[in-house]
Amino acid sequence: MKESGLYALPSEANLDMPRHEVDEPKKAAKKQNQRFLVTTLLSRLFIIAVTFGLSAYGAKEMYEVLSTNQITWLQWLFLTLFCINFTWISFAFSQATLGLIFKLSPFRQKRREEDTEGVTAILLPVYNEDPVRIRASIEAMHDDLIEKAPGKFAFFILSDTNQAENSIKEKQTFYPILNQDEHACPIYYRRRLNNAERKAGNVSEWVTRFGSDYECMIVLDADSLMSAECLTSMSRRMAAEPSLGLIQTLPTIIRADTLYSRIQQFANQCFGPIYAAGLTTWHGNASNFWGHNAIIRTKAFAEACGLPILPGKAPFGGHVMSHDFIEAALLRRAGWGVRFDTDLQASYEEAPPSLIDVMVRDRRWCQGNLQHKAFVNAKGLHFASRMHLMTGIFSYFSAVFWFALISVGFALAVQAHFVRPEYFSNLSLFPNWPVFDFEKARSLFVLSMALVLAPKLFGWLNAMLHWRQCRKFGGPIILTLDTLLEVLVSALYAPILMFSQFLVVMDVLKGRDSGWKPQSRDDGANKWSETTRAHIYHTIFGLLLAASAYFLSAQLFYWSLPITFGLICSIPLSWLSGGAKRGNLLSKLGLLKGPEERRPTAIVKRLEQKIHQLDQNNPLDSDQDMPLKSYIDNVSFYTWHLAQLPEQEGQQFDRHKVCAAWQIENSDSIEELMSHLNEQEHLAIIKYRSLFVKLQKFLPKNKACA
Template structure:
């Protein structure tokens, strides 16, 4: 245990057990749930089920009538089944949005209970090869806000899983000045984990088992999260007022969008998001979901029920649970703890992926994690709502497969109609069976489908339009309407590209390929034409084949398929436009896609941006320094050197470690730091940074470089 004090120490360890759960384990409920507005939750769930089933039944009946021109063939039956699956999916989304519109109108009648909590709340910031300057600026902005409004109530923990030597050195140098300093009213601690087992979930579990017993609750943030002191205080007060709650999830607003794609997501999040989120809140009740960040969790509840099971088999479906958040929410609810989604809390923020390619990279990891959840669908003891969360998470990616299959089968039907001669006398009869295609019914069904897809966006626009104050925040009714139309059009262009990309991802995972663990992009997402063409060449080819085939079969089919083929055909320029500050700034200058938080930036966001600007100027030497210069600063700065050693007080491994042995040999046999760094590989550099004896032996290079100056001063 670290015995150093002041700047070097972590708080005293307070260990708590976190047993690993089983997939099928009907746990005894630790608390009897008292669900607020239980009747309204039941009514909301019945509304969603009835609306989804009713619309799906109607759509299935209408499509059956469209296809039943003579007798339905096997390929038509397949088309009907695929249509029903996809129509059910959009009906489910529509019913939740409609419920949200109704719920939002009366939600102000209810007020969440709050009371002042006892003790300190931990704020956890997991980090994995992220930009430390941005993280430090966010933490400083939140810390200063908390020192002013809630002194002594919170403590920050930076939980690093960074596994690149250069990033680790830069991270420690930038975080070091703010760690556990004299601002004890809101201290900041840092812990870097050497074993990255189970990724983010393992990172948080490691902190819970080591330090969790001395805190009642923890607020988990992402590296790009930002929360005001008022929001943080409200979370702790609501948790204190509801002892049966295990987790409260906030609705983060997207901010600081500076590319076309991030601005598109940001506007949709601020205009349409609240309606859909209100619908989720209404039917979730106290069995809601967890998104992995911007949420508060009761530590005792988390420790006793959220030790994630290890799934049998190899990745991508076996091993540790990748998308841990959905499963942790389900396990909390299985143990009897409430999980609530509070959409009324203001001051919770995050940032969006900057480009279409970045979304595709993130979707690869998310898709694997969500498909892995199939192991929990039939798990014993899970709440009905938890199973729906897991199922919708899986179907969020499988839906791309069903949409793709529907398109392919639809084109197969068109090919069949073009090349196969119909049989008018298939049955013995004096009269022919004339196939009659009901065009009017087909068109009405298409219009209904489009209405269901667009309804959540129309609801968001209508809700903002009727609220004068909110409408003015969007720039008035004209700009609100224009921005909504722009978002609908551009999103429609990107939709088929994402659909086909997700289809390929699902196929890739079903082949057994693991996604690995890549850090999320936080830059502007700009890519060259060559990189974009490489990422979207197959999208363009698929769009070209569809468009050419449709035009050959029928000009009418070509125009009907344009909503799909146009986005695919132009996926390369559309994706290139999606990222890059220059393209995003051009959109901003036009005044398009500006949400309320961009037109009038919240105070906590302004403070963060001011601190980030100041830190970037101060940290210019760090950004320009190479790894050798950074490592030298470890050796020459005595305070930084001692602090790093204080992080290496864990018991050293006794097992054979090739990288440590090779690093020790390199240190012994190289005469200067330059030649050492030239001969070390990445894993050997990491071994030096994690092994106390190896890092101590690096001191010899400091003495070597100091020797000439010492001799000169002596002479």
């Protein structure tokens, strides 16, 4: 870092970002590119026709399955729940079918690109994450950009880390790579002292302080990785389409080393492109935003995306949690296009390592998605934006409907077992025989399973028909084995996730707030005791369900095994899901190795090299138990941190500040000070300039600074 650049930030370029209301009038759409309008319209008609056509057929068949002289109210309830669930899987099937059609089509139009002017900001929000892994990713992208696009990009590490030890380790890790070389690729760092509105507030704070100097910003996640070619292409596409407010890429999952993450990685790389192709064709210029690996026009974001504060308390009131869906909807309401470009390559992310980590993430996502109910009927939203919000909500409520369908189905079985049918309930010479068409029921079950599995078959077929892609998966035999393995393992985990999401939805509806927890980035290896606590209710429910089915009839027991077996075995299945040692056994057998693992791209290779280098020379190896000592051992680091702290501290009373000042004054060494500080006092020292200056008493006499 330059000696004069102690602040590690450029000059501020303020940009107004007004806060909007939930209900606001729609603005006229910017002049859009007309090339894809017909395709988008036809795709939407296809989705509607296939979804409702299949749903109507399924409803008719189920009605006939349940047909008697008089359908009971419980059967009507079962029919209603079946129709809701069947419509959901029909909708997914229609999108996958549309995706396969476009994947196999030889006619593909290339997106326009133009040369860019100015610098594109790359924002990397951080919240109590592993800074070493993030630094490796930044260094890999930074080196790639210096070689291929010098002077075109600038990194901003936007820290919301609110734990003292993590904050110091973070600064210690990032400090050596910070620079202000605008002719190459500067790397800036900023830590917020107030974590208001979480990630959305983190990004919007940057927009209001620096946004005016940057035409576009690329938002990444802590585990994101993108090549210089991808970053450059995103900027060039935004330059070519002035009406676009956002371009979302399709991130590819990499670096999976556990059973569960490998299953996700394979599904993402084999089946994901089929779904994505379907989504991008019917979304058109009203697509969605997933919060990372996307480029946004900064002024459009400032103009449209000042999020409203919802009335009431959490979980449904307060700040918007899942802000990305809402930001896409608000951009579209303001007339800006939102596009999903699936052809952009070398956009990467990582997956949660275990089933428990997915459940923890689901708790936060579920609350955020259910909060979107306040926006579904908001004025001015595009119908596609409403569909995105409703799909997000139903992605969790579907678990409730599946659970309800199973419960009502068992209730019908109980009724059939215990209630004697009335054959002569009416005054008639002819009995009312209860009719249950098992042949139609079997056919409908086969159809339902076909709709569920078809997208996976489409992904396998697409890879088999494109030989280069097939070779990346290890050839046709390995690809087929991996597909079958993914189907089997996913089927085992599906009922566990279904019941878990059902409990999560119930938890949110009870009014419990999830808080804000960072995502796990380790290998997800859980102890048996932890796994048992997480899945004991799944196991009990599975045992009760299986016992009930067996008591009612052997046939029902076998029909329910796909659900009950996964629930009963949820503890060992969850334990197996995490842990690199267990997951990498599959890799040694040549199974579930993604294309990026078999033939990694240059940027992925560079990331692995950086991770290896940092592992060999970890900047956090020293003073891990006393991170505050790192300032005393490195006066340059001390001076840099001091320069970040504001001159004005405010006049409000802070008890922790007073206590920390007393601790510093009455400690003879940094070791003694650290032994007495609590978390809040620790935070006060690195937050207040007047306190941090007092640490100079511990600096070596020949290195003390003013």
